[in-house]
Amino acid sequence: xxxxILCYHDEHAVCAWSREQDDAVMQKLAVVQERxxxxxxxxxxxxxxxxxxxTTLRKDRxxxxxxxxxxxxxxxxxxxxxxxEVAGLEEALAxxxxxxxxxxxxxxxxxxxxxxFDAKAAAP
Amino acid sequence: MSDLDWIEQxxxxxxxxxxxxxxxxxxxxxxxxxxxxxxxxxxxxSWPKNGPPRDTAAWLILVGxxxxxxxxxxxxxLEALPDEERLSDLEDAESALAERLDGSQYRDDILRLLFxxxxxxLPRTQQIALALRIVSGLPVARIAHAFxxxxxxxxxxxxxxxxxxxxxxxxxxxxxxxxxxxxLAAVAAMLYLVFxxxxxxxYDQTAARAPLCDEAIRLVRLLQKIFPGEPEIMGLAALMLxxxxxxxxxxxxxxxxxxLEDQDRAAWDRGMIGxxxxxxxxxxxxxxxxxxxxxxAVAALHARAATAAETDWPQIDHLYASLERMQxxxxxxxxxxxxxxxxxxxxxxxxxxxxxxxxxAGYFYFHxxxxxxxxxxxxxxxxxVSFDRAIALAGTAAEAAFIRMQLDGLGEGxxxxxx
Numbered sequence: 001x002x003x004x005i006l007c008y009h010d011e012h013a014v015c016a017w018s019r020e021q022d023d024a025v026m027q028k029l030a031v032v033q034e035r036x037x038x039x040x041x042x043x044x045x046x047x048x049x050x051x052x053x054x055t056t057l058r059k060d061r062x063x064x065x066x067x068x069x070x071x072x073x074x075x076x077x078x079x080x081x082x083x084x085e086v087a088g089l090e091e092a093l094a095x096x097x098x099x100x101x102x103x104x105x106x107x108x109x110x111x112x113x114x115x116x117f118d119a120k121a122a123a124p
Numbered sequence: 125m126s127d128l129d130w131i132e133q134x135x136x137x138x139x140x141x142x143x144x145x146x147x148x149x150x151x152x153x154x155x156x157x158x159x160x161x162x163x164x165x166x167x168x169x170s171w172p173k174n175g176p177p178r179d180t181a182a183w184l185i186l187v188g189x190x191x192x193x194x195x196x197x198x199x200x201x202l203e204a205l206p207d208e209e210r211l212s213d214l215e216d217a218e219s220a221l222a223e224r225l226d227g228s229q230y231r232d233d234i235l236r237l238l239f240x241x242x243x244x245x246l247p248r249t250q251q252i253a254l255a256l257r258i259v260s261g262l263p264v265a266r267i268a269h270a271f272x273x274x275x276x277x278x279x280x281x282x283x284x285x286x287x288x289x290x291x292x293x294x295x296x297x298x299x300x301x302x303x304x305x306x307x308l309a310a311v312a313a314m315l316y317l318v319f320x321x322x323x324x325x326x327y328d329q330t331a332a333r334a335p336l337c338d339e340a341i342r343l344v345r346l347l348q349k350i351f352p353g354e355p356e357i358m359g360l361a362a363l364m365l366x367x368x369x370x371x372x373x374x375x376x377x378x379x380x381x382x383x384l385e386d387q388d389r390a391a392w393d394r395g396m397i398g399x400x401x402x403x404x405x406x407x408x409x410x411x412x413x414x415x416x417x418x419x420x421a422v423a424a425l426h427a428r429a430a431t432a433a434e435t436d437w438p439q440i441d442h443l444y445a446s447l448e449r450m451q452x453x454x455x456x457x458x459x460x461x462x463x464x465x466x467x468x469x470x471x472x473x474x475x476x477x478x479x480x481x482x483x484x485a486g487y488f489y490f491h492x493x494x495x496x497x498x499x500x501x502x503x504x505x506x507x508x509v510s511f512d513r514a515i516a517l518a519g520t521a522a523e524a525a526f527i528r529m530q531l532d533g534l535g536e537g538x539x540x541x542x543x
Contacts, residue, residue, distance in 0.1 A: 010180065011349075013130075013137030015342050018335075021133070052348040052361065053402045068406060069352035075179050105130045105176075 002043065002113035003084050003092035005099065008076040009106025011050055028102035036084065036095065043083030043116075051077050076106055083113065131171055135164050138181040139261045140346055144233035145185045150192055151296055153240070153258060153286055158195075163188035231350040232298050238343070239307045242314035243289050250285040252318050252336075257282050260339045269332045270321070308351060312360050312416070315340050315347070319364050326520030327379035330371075337368050358407035359417030365400035366423035369393040381526040385432035397427045418447045437466035454483040458490055461497075470500035488517040492527055499530075 017025070036042035051070035058065040070077065082099070086092045089110065096108045139160070146156040163184040177183035241255040249271060256262045256270075268278035299307060322336030344361045351357055373387035382388075404420050422443050429435040444460030458477055465473035474497045477490070484490035495510030511531045518524035 010134070010137060012141070012346070013133050013180075015345055016133055016137040018338065021129075049399045049402060050345060052345050052352075052358075053399055053406070055406055066409070067353075068358075069349075105134070 001086065001088065002116050003086055003089075004111045004113050005082040005084060005092065005096050006078060006109040006111060007080045007082075007106065008109060009079050010075065011077045011079065013105065014079060015050060025103050029099060032095075032098050032102055041085045041095070043085060045080075045082050047080040048078065050079075079106075083116070128168075131168060131176075134176065134180045135167060135184070136261065138184055140234055140237065140259050140343070141181040141230065142184040142188060143258065143261075144237035145181075145230065146188050146192065147237055147240075148233050148296060149189050153290065155192055157258065159188035159192035160184065162191040162195075166191070232304070234346065234350055235299075235304070235307050235311060236294060236296070238311040238314065238347070240289050240292075240294050242310045243292050243294075245288055245292070246285055248317055249321075250281060250288075251314055252321050253278065253282055254285045254289070255314060255318060255343070256336070256339060258286075259343060262335070262339065266332075266335065270325075270329075270336055272329070308347075308354065308357070311347065312344075312357060315344050316360060316364075316416075318343070319368075323367060324519075326522045327375040327381075328521070330375065334371065337364070337371070340364060341368065353410075355407040355410040355412050356414040356416050358403045359414060359420045362400040362403035362407065363416050363420035363423055365396045365403070366420060366427050369396035369400065369427065375522065379522055380529075381522045384426060385435075389430070392427070400424065401427065413446070413450075415447060415451050418443050418450070435466070437463050441467050454480045455487070455489075458484065458487075458493060462493060465493075465497060465500075470497040473497050474501065486517060488514055488519060488523060491517065492530075495527075495530065 033042060033045060054068075054070045056067045056069065056071045058067060082095075084092060084095050086095065089112075092110050096110060100108060142163070143156055143160050146159050147153060150156050150159065166187050167180075167184065171177075237259055238255065241258065242251050246254065253267050253271070256267050257264065264279050264282065265275050267282075268275045271278065273281075319337055319340035322333040322338075322340065325333035341361070341364050344357065344364060348354070348357050348361055369392050370384075370387060372393065373389070373391040374382055376382050400420065401424055404417065404424050407417050407420070422440050425436050425440055425443075441460060441463040444456060444463055447456050448460060457480060461473045461476045464476055474494070477484075477494060477497070480490060491510045491514035495507045495514060498504075498510060499507035508531065511527050514527045515524050515531075518527060
C-alpha cells in the first residue's frame with residue numbers, strides 16, 4: 001500500500017541553515033532515497049518552497065478568494081513529502097525513522113494514501 | 125547531525141522573534157540580548173535532556189523573560205523566581221504566551237527590532253552591522269571579517285550604534301497603519317543594503333560576505349511571513365533571490381568579473397530562480413507595482429533568457445523607464461542606458477547618459493559604460509579617457525582589472541558594458 005510521509009518542520013530553523021548545512025542534509029537523505037528507489041519502494045518525492053512563496057485559494061465562497069501565504073499559520077510548516085510503497089504502517093515508520101535520522105528536528109506525519117492517480121502511467 | 129547542531133539551528137532560527145519580543149518586554153537592547161543569551165544557555169542544558177519544546181521561540185521568550193526579571197530582582201535584592209527546570213515544564217504558561225505571540229504584537233515586535241537598526245542617524249555600515257549583530261546574531265568576528273576591520277573596532281562600532289539607538293527613544297506602542305507602512309519601507313531598504321553589502325563584494329571577499337546575502341534573504345522572508353500581503357516585500361525577496369542565484373557565475377577561476385552576458389547560465393542556482401519567479405508572480409497579481417518589483421522583473425527577464433542573446437532588452441528598457449518615473453535617479457537612468465544600448469544602439473545610449481555627467485562624475489559604472497558606448501561608436505580616444513577615469517574610481521581590484529581588459533581591447537571593437 002501507499003503511504004505519504006508529510007514533513008513538518010519549523011521554517012525559521014530550516015531557512016537559517018547555511019548552504020553547507022542544507023547540502024549535508026540533502027546528501028544524507030539522498031543515500032536513503034536512492035536505496036528506497038532501487039528497492040522499488042519510493043514514489044514521488046517533493047521539497048516545497050517556503051510558505052512565503054505560498055498562495056491560498058479559499059474556495060468556500062463565491063467567487064473564491066485568493067490569499068497570500070499558507071493555508072494556516074502554524075508553528076511548523078509542511079515543507080515536503082514522500083510517497084512510499086510499503087506493506088503497512090510498521091514498514092512506513094521504519095522508513096520515516098531512517099529519513100528522520102538523516103534529517104532530525106520537526107515531525108513526519110504518516111498518512112495512508114486512499115487514491116493515487118499516476119498521470120505518467122495513465123498517459124498514452 | 126548532533127543534538128548541539130540542531131539546537132544551534134533552532135536557536136538561530138528563533139532569535140529574531142525572541143529578541144524582538146524580549147525587547148518589547150525590557151525596552152532595552154542590552155537587557156533583551158542578555159536575557160536571550162541566558163535563555164540559550166538554559167536551552168543547551170535543558171533540551172538535550174527534556175527534548176525540544178513544541179514552540180522554541182515561545183520557550184526562549186518565557187525563559188529569557190524570567191531570567192531577565194530574575195536578574196533584575198537579584199540586583200534589587202528581592203526574592204528569586206523558580207528555577208528553569210520548573211519553568212520549562214509550565215506547559216500552560218507556554219501555550220498562553222504562544223497565543224499572545226500569534227497576535228499582531230509579535231509582528232510589530234519584529235518590525236520594531238529591525239526598524240531600530242535603520243535609525244537615520246546611523247551611517248549605513250552601522251545600520252548593517254547592528255542588524256547583523258542584533259537581529260541575526262552573527263558573531264562580531266564574522267561581521268568584522270565581512271567589513272575588513274578588526275574585531276575590537278567592530279565591537280566598538282556596534283556599541284556606539286547601540287548607544288545611539290538607545291537615546292533615540294523608538295516608541296514601543298503598536299504603530300498606527302501609516303507608521304507601520306513607513307517602518308516597513310525603511311526596514312526593506314535596510315535589508316537591501318545588507319544584501320548589497322554582500323553582493324557587491326569583490327571576488328576575494330565573496331566568501332566572507334556571502335553570509336550577508338543569506339542573512340538578508342532570511343530576514344526578508346521573515347518580514348514576508350509577518351506581512352504576507354505586501355507586494356513590495358515579495359518583490360524585494362524575489363529581487364534578492366534572482367540576483368543571489370547568479371553568485372557562482374559572477375567571477376571566473378582567477379577572480380575576474382564575468383559579465384552577465386558571458387556567465388555560464390548553467391551555474392545559476394535554479395532553485396533560487398524558481399522561488400524568485402514564483403514570488404514575483406505573486407507580487408504582480410496585486411497590481412501595485414513598486415521599485416523592488418520592477419527591479420525584480422528586470423532580474424527575472426535575465427533569468428528567463430536561456431542565452432544572453434535571447435534577453436528581452438526592449439522590455440528591460442521599458443521597465444527601467446517605469447522605474448525612472450517612479451524613482452528618478454541618475455543611477456537608474458544609467459542602468460536604462462545599458463538596455464537602450466542593447467536594444468537601440470550606442471548613439472541613443474550615449475545621448476541618454478549625457479546629462480548625467482555632473483551627477484555621476486565619481487561613479488565607476490558611469491565611466492565604464494560611457495567608455496563602452498564611445499568605443500562602440502569608434503570614438504576610441506574619448507573611450508580611453510573614460511576607461512582611465514573608471515579605473516581610478518574602481519572599488520575592487522576585479523573592477524579595475526575588468527576595465528583594463530576593455531582598454532586592452534580598444535581598437536578591436538566589441539567592448540562591453542558591465543552589469
